[in-house]
Amino acid sequence: MRELVRSYLRNEVTRRGFINGMVQSGFSLMAADSILASLPRASAQGQSSEETNPFTRQFRGTGGELLAEQLRDAGVEYVFIGNGTGVSPLCDALVDRPDLKPVLAVHEPLCVAMADGYSRASEKPAFTMFSRVAVPAASSNMYNAMKDRSRLVVASDHIESLASGRDSHEDYDDTLEPVKQFSKWRWNVDSPGRIPEWTMKAFKLAATPPGGPTFLTFPRDMLVAHDVEAEIFRAGTFDVPMTVRADAAVIEKMARAVIEAKSLLMLAGTDVWRFDAVAQVVELAELLAIPTTSGEEREGFRVSCNFPTNHPLFLGGYSPHMRYPRNVDLVLNMGGKLPDPGTGSPRIARSVKIIDVRIEASDIGTDYPLYMGVAADVKEVAQDLVAAIKSMVTPERLKEIRGNRLEATRQFVARLEQGRLQAMKADWDKVPLTWERLTSGVNQVLERDAYIVTEFGTEGPKALKCFTFAPGEKTLVGRTSGAALGWGVGAATGVKIAQPDKQVVCLQGDGGFLFNGQPMAMWTMARYQIPVITVIYNNRSYNETRERAFAEEGRQAQTNKDMLSYLGDPDVNFVQMAAAFNVPGEQVTAPDQIEPAMKRAVRAIEEGKPYLIDALVGRTGHGADLAWYPKLSIAEMRKRKV
């Protein structure tokens, strides 16, 4: 009996196993039950599993423990948390679960950005939880995550169920309304016994393509509830792989259209990255020598890189007036949103056949008339299309179809690249730095397969074109298509956690850096030794906003008064800001300083330290030279110097 009790206390046998063992040792069922009741609950040590069921396991414990147990089975390794009393029942559970590692961020938008970056770089769903009163602040990055269909489970606490609805301390009426548009699914947990079920559902819906953030609120009494027994859904029981293939007849029709097209253009969108389909889409492009652009992403690559940027068939971004190829009669859209039709004539002419292949069926055919809409996985479609084309035409015919398209595309791209390099050299030694000079210097020092996390405005393409994004080359985790500022540095933090053995560099505009408490991401970097290089492209301006405003030719432009966008005075010293978080850094003002600074940054991250470079870059466009802003001094307005 002593051995059986010891085994029970060590969680080596279940409650049922303990009772069976006692009965076999001669104890009555009642006596065995009585002895069991006198023993400390196994849940205190964190386990009470029914090992016979491959789909669920029983667990008894607090609500916080139930949540933690389900996070384990959802494959969570890192819990991105923001401070709040309501989060503490989960933190209590983390004390005895070292496999669930808390990463504390000191501003909730950063929790979401870190989880987002982690999810993108790990290709796994991520979990973050913070206080209920921080939900409005965090919602800007939830909006970004929703735009990009990021696989996030976002949670907050809430006031106790018995006290809610009274506008009392930190209460608000509808806990789900604030994130309604920015979540794929949302739920208020109102039964502690169902915590694992709803958590499981949140993970399943967030991760199932097309993904998107889901949102859970846990009233405090749910997580502090004790002695709750519930089923934990085992790992693998709520995965829904979306290997959706198109019907054979659909593939055949697509193949015929592609074969018969006189001038074909392919758009490679973010589904290609999501479904790990780059190789398949490249094979399709090469089979028929199809010139390819990244459709909805105007720089040619923004959220992710969906086609190797160094491939001879890659043209960059889509334009409705592309110089090459001309007279396009078929657009094959593989996995991205079709180009925004805009407010004038549509960006793809109505006379062009469009085949739109995406997993997100609800978007297909909503903006353009389609020749074919195909709700399927781009990887499967690309594979099936290649096979179908090969079965329908001879190798000689394939060669004929390809014609000289590969060479023509290669030559077109090479001429443009020659022009780009020539243009870049024109201001190579300029001070303040050009974006492209700075980025070229950064690129010189980085490893070939570094991760590049960016948050740029309209100057971004100039920087991004300095890199090669492709399998085996650099990986882009680009600014979200939502484009709400205040995401980049937090996201880079999450990327590094997901990819500790890769160099991670965050290229961040100064305006965006000052949004959403991003400098405070360095606190998290410093505390957890997350060695990321952050390069601030500091032009002391919201350059894009000023250009937009001045283009309207309104009073600001007429009077040369920049009411909105100048960020100098005070000229923010980002190096000092980093130093406040014990993050080393330096300022770069001239071209010859870039590479030495980057080498020092690389040495710092090799030692496990984050590093910040504050690089002064030039403003561009209308009003670039303005340093005017509306002066206001409350100090001078005072009647008493208090």
Place this chain on the structure above:
Amino acid sequence: MRRVASLAFFLCLLVAAAAQQPAPNGSRSLPPMPPGEGRDLVQTDCLGCHNLSMIFQNRKTQAGWTKEINDMIQRGAAVFPEEIEPITVYLSKNFGPDVPPAINVNTASRAELKKLPGVKAEMVEGILAARAKAGAFKSSEELRRALGLDKDEFAKDFYLLKYD
């Protein structure tokens, strides 16, 4: 002083601006570009990304236009290296620092119209007479027909008129 919008900014708006291109020059209210070597390149290369209204709004030297074109190339404009020279020569000739700003044909005075380079006095009177008859011109094509000019002749002398 009249302010001019930045070409660089408009290039940034590759998508949105280019979506509004019903006419060859990129806008219903803009006149055709003046003839000359480089015009076709401007219309081909620049329209890939943005409409041409920002060209009409800008005045730069050839060096200034070269800087602008270089900036656009960095952002992805499909301009070949050998095209930069003819483009910038054309732009600096027709949209150089000494070229006056465009004026609204429907509100301009006789004196303002007379300041337009290349526009003869009888043409000014023709515009005023046609305007009095038509009320207001909605497009350059309306004015061209009213004056009875061929397209290139009209574009050469009347590209600095707006039709707001």
